[in-house]
Amino acid sequence: MATAAITTLDRWFSRYIRLDNVISVGSSGQPYCQCCTCKTIKVWNKLHCGHFINKGEMAVRYDEKNVAPQCYQCNSMREGQAGAFAIYLMQKYDHDVIHYLELKRKTKFRACKATVKQLTDYYRELANERAKKYGIKF
Numbered sequence: 001m002a003t004a005a006i007t008t009l010d011r012w013f014s015r016y017i018r019l020d021n022v023i024s025v026g027s028s029g030q031p032y033c034q035c036c037t038c039k040t041i042k043v044w045n046k047l048h049c050g051h052f053i054n055k056g057e058m059a060v061r062y063d064e065k066n067v068a069p070q071c072y073q074c075n076s077m078r079e080g081q082a083g084a085f086a087i088y089l090m091q092k093y094d095h096d097v098i099h100y101l102e103l104k105r106k107t108k109f110r111a112c113k114a115t116v117k118q119l120t121d122y123y124r125e126l127a128n129e130r131a132k133k134y135g136i137k138f
């Protein structure tokens with residue numbers, strides 16, 4: 001699978017995840033998100049889309065239950081804060097979510113061209129819908 005196509009999919013998926021997790025809107029209309037692990041609040045595009053189970057695990061790379069807005073420090077400097085991330089996920093979903101993700105990570109995901117395109121189209125549409133709501137243009 002071409003890396004460029006995966007990069008594009010990652011970009012749309014990340015935009016969607018962050019814009020779908022807006023917790024407040026600033027006076028200038030800027031949407032804000034909260035880091036799922038240290039709870040820092042920042043403008044949506046200053047946060048990353050953090051993965052609970054590493055992005056290298058393709059079977060859960062685009063699972064919405066495996067990701068959340070996360071600050072650069074937690075995502076990159078503190079190795080994802082797995083403990084705090086697990087607590088966040090269990091509070092947001094249920095206690096089975098970690099088990100679900102661990103089982104799913106072992107399944108086979110073939111990032112073929114058609115699948116990547118389908119996912120890209122899907123998340124592009126969802127991201128654009130949410131961006132429109134906040135007057136954001138990509």
Ligand SMILES: [Zn+2]
Nearest residue numbers: 035038071074
């Ligand atoms: Zn953080």
